[in-house]
Amino acid sequence: MSLSSLCAFADIVIGSFSVVIGHRAKPRDAIVTKSYEDGVRSEQQLPLGGYKASGKLVSTQEASPTPRRARVHLIYCPSASASASASRKPPLQPCWFRELPLQHKQVVSIDEIIDEFESLTRDAGRVQQDTLRKILELNADAEYLNHFNLDRRTDSKSFKSCIPLCVHSDIESYIQRIADGDNSLVLTGKPIASLSVSSGTTQGKPKFLPFNDELLESTVQIFRTSYAFRNREYPMGNGKTLQFVYGSKQVYTQGGILATTATTNLYRSWRFKEAMNDIMSQCCSPDEVIFGPDFHQSLYCHLLCGLIYSDEVQLVFSPFAHSLVHAFHTLEEVWEDLCADIRDGVLSKRVTTPSIRQAVSKILRPNPDLASSIYNKCQNLSSWYGVIPALWPNAKYIYGIMTGSMEPYLKKLRHYAGHLPLMSADYGASEGWVGSNVNPTLPPEEATYAVLPNIAYFEFIPLEKPKGEEMENSSTIHYIESEPVGLTEVEVGKIYEVVITNFAGLYRYRLGDIVKIAGFHNLTPELQFICRRSLVLSINIDKNTEKDLQLAVEEAEKLLAAEKLEVVDFTSLVDKSSDPGHYVIFWELNSDNASDDVLSSCANSMDLAFVDAGYVGSRKIKTIGALELRVLRKGTFGQVMDHYLSLGGAVSQFKTPRFVSQSNSKVLQILSRNVTRSYFSTAYGL
Template sequence: MEPAVPVSYYSKSNGNHEHDDIIDWFENACENAGHVQTQTLRQILQLNYGVEYLKKWFGEQRDNLNIQNMDACALESLFTSTVPLASHADLDPYIQRIADGDKAPLLTQQPITTLSLSSGTTDGRQKYVPFTGHSAQTTLQIFRLAAAYRSRVYPIREGGRILELIYSSKQFKTKGGLATGTATTHYFASQEFKIKQEKTKSFTCSPEEVISSGDYKQSNYCHLLLGLFFSNQVEFITSTFAYSIVQAFSTFEEQWQELCNDIREGTLSPRINIPEMREAVLEIISPNPSLASKIEGCCQELQNLDWCGLISRLWPNAKYVYSIMTGSMQHYLKKLRHYAGELPLVSADYGSTESWIGVNVDPHLPPENVTFAVVPTFSYYEFIPLYRQKEDYHSAIDDFIEDKPVPLSHVKLGQQYEIVLTTFTGLYRYRLGDVVEVAGFHKGTPKLNFVCRRKLILTVNIDKNTEKDLQLVVERGSQLLSKAGVELVDFTSHADIANQPGHYIIYWEIKGEVEEQVLSECCREMDASFVDHGYVVSRKTNSIGPLELCIVETGTFTKILDYFIGNGAAMSQFKTPRCTSNQVILRILNVCTIKRVYSIAYG
């Protein structure tokens, strides 16, 4: 899955020695990636060898093992033959005991005082994941490394600022008293983040009170206000996910006049009612009538252009837009390019709540072509080779035949794999569920192309369609929508098996007016675009019914966002669920549906 924490470390100049040093370190690690990986595994086992989970598998032989002096190949062989592959369900009983206050070394020798909570928007439920000091350190390290590579392509000015649209959420305590919240929230509360803020305070538009308010709508308003106030100093715009940037500027279209008034008067809208945030923002801004008039003039022109080029017009010195733009974020690229104008879009790095994985070493490439060079010191990685059962028809990800996992040094160009992680934070041979393809190599470490989540999301009977399958189908249908001058704002889906035959429902929120005939054509095009063999056969035999396309009213997906935020998710980690069985979300979607169309008989 895509990264769970945002960018927070920035370059000062193209000749920064610190950037050269961290790139040199990474290049050396990549040259000897296989050896570095074995040493990483050795360090993890030395650190955590006596924990309960590993004792379960090593048994009595653990007392006779000398991990420090064991041959590298023998160590890898012993580990992979003794410790089984695991899912989150296998580790969850141990994590739950930690959450309930068990102080014994269950997964790590390092005390776990914090648990990260996944967003739950990928597979429908939130999961606890151990978060330690190592998690924050690797987060800071990958930010520094990514910033160093970006600075070679897009150097930024000394003293420049960043419009950083980041949002913390509230932490809560488990039964055992452990702080729990999203990975972003933990990072913002960490000592590493505080040190970063102190060292680069002059670079960030928003103070800590805005980032950590816990109310993303109020934070967003203040981010935009301060970003405009420092508009000539802003070097780039960033957020964790592309969705957050699109959402922010969609809101800007409605609030720009109020923002201009605050800049003109040096005031703050009454919509900001958190005292600490009001005080912090009012200490920064001051009346600036000329800037307000300039922004007003730009906005009046941009309105006539449907806000095309908004970012490049309002932030004239910005070099690029930086965010996660792969996976489920690909849908937002079109709108993001619309807002960015001619500014480059730079894809951020690859990781998950469980571990960081790879860095974008080619920031000049468009997001569609981005790959991620694996950082061999962060975790010990294994890769499960995936092969299609038949070559003569499309097979879904869950139809793939698996081979035995291989170490990082044995992966092959062009091969698809599922990633397996062994981390310093207590996850052992953990199946992440991400499918990647080896697109090349950086020195001796693979460069990965994110393909999709392995979890199958749409199924009625023998049909199996993934998020990537759905994305391709929606793209085909939305092309007809675009020809009619209408924008697809967002989408999700549901496999309805309450009535027989079961069928797929795709929910669209659109911007603009469109005839029902066009929607019917979109629906038929999508139905015909599913190429999964099981779906094609089932549609021909009517064991799956016609595709249903539901058009929902404006603002429906914002209501879904509000639902997730209200249940503990952070704006900086939110991803629209591309398929859902959540009854609350389905109720929102169905209540907000204003039009339904169906595809015709299949084949």
């Protein structure tokens, strides 16, 4: 047996690695050396997981508190010819060792990806039926399906007649059992190993949703598809991406199930990282920055790493537009410190997390010329217009979710982007993906998403608005619903609520998203996102419903009860006139005798009562401002009702709007002129 046949290598990815064994001996242990990107090597003797035939994977786990990418080289392994007693391991002998490149980027054919997409969408109806059949076959033993007597049938007619439409509250008890450690087949044909924490809420609590490998694969397919269409318009080379991405803390439920945001589930997945390496330029920042515990330190280092590689950056990306705006607003404040770091090659003392300091310091070298260039460009900018192309001259476009609640940030983002195009990312939710942006040249306000017919089974509930209802106030619209229709049965120009059945245990699940059919790509519809059906309050990634608002008010009312006060009526507003935006809650009380101390405490109580993960996280890092309580004169909501009645409404049909949009100028005027006192929360500090 030749020494070269013993060579092996693999990637370290998030705490585990695999070693390819290329010989037919039965290995007991192997000594591996790990070569990290920073040049550090470590050597360790590790047990291999048992013999596999040549070319197969043998896996072993390694605890790694700080994930780093590395190549693993097998440099010693047991000799097949060595004699040893049963109580003695074979002696370790050296193998042939060779260096391998750290970056191994697979060539991806955009033509093949697009051809596959075209084939799927030309036969979207059949693909949908095949997808439903696969979902039901894989999950035939799931308790949920058996509860409704589906009896292993896989046709759409039986499925729709047996399985009811549902919302999260209908399946919450099933998901809670999974979170509590129930390892039986509750929702799927195999146990769920991890959960996503949705940024939405249910009854004032963050909600869990199943996450599995199939959802991961659908994410990869969505990203590959949109990448292909983007790359056809804006070809990318081998440069880097300036990514403003932040991982959240991973927690384990009482039953030992991993629970984190869907984004973190993705960015901690070796499969996702592998796929992204093939279709997206390498991120400027090391993983330690992405998964750092302090948002402000991570943001500073994202900017710093992006400037270090400024000539190589081809794409600027963040999942949400508001994160991009916040990043460049921060650049306005810290640019001189960043220049100093680059000039001296020493990381600012504002970065205190050891893992981040160590990782970033390894790529930071003194570069006075680059520092001077950045300094001069920043000084010569007019109100920071066009800062992105100025500092990153080879960037081709800005990418992120820019529709829905992100649209208010487009004006400022365009200011920073200058001549660079803005491109809206794909359409999905924690529950699963829906469609890809295959028309990347459209402005974000007109973005559409072509549904991929093989990633889930989709239905659409036709919605009609009663006469007199305004689309802007989506939380108070009483839609007239019809029976759900299939993917290929929707009609252009009409609005629908999206219903999804996916591979992760959601069956006929109402997403609560309202979409308009903008057209078709072959036989699959192109959707335009309109709004959340029940969403009342949202500034960036936060999502709070009318129920959440009600719970917050009820919590604060407990403080009023001791003073024999009560809330007569209430509504809300998202105020984005200041930066950052903040929630405004309007109260009309039954008495004018409420003390300032009590009302200040009420503002704090409501601020803390919004437990949506997106809101809490944004409040902590100050990307959402302090909640404001505005107290109104008695009779104010009577004036609001009079206004609606003057438009032809009926008292029997009147409901106080729980949310007032900025475009509803008449009602805003009524509220504003009747404000008597105002209190800002101090619950998250001043």
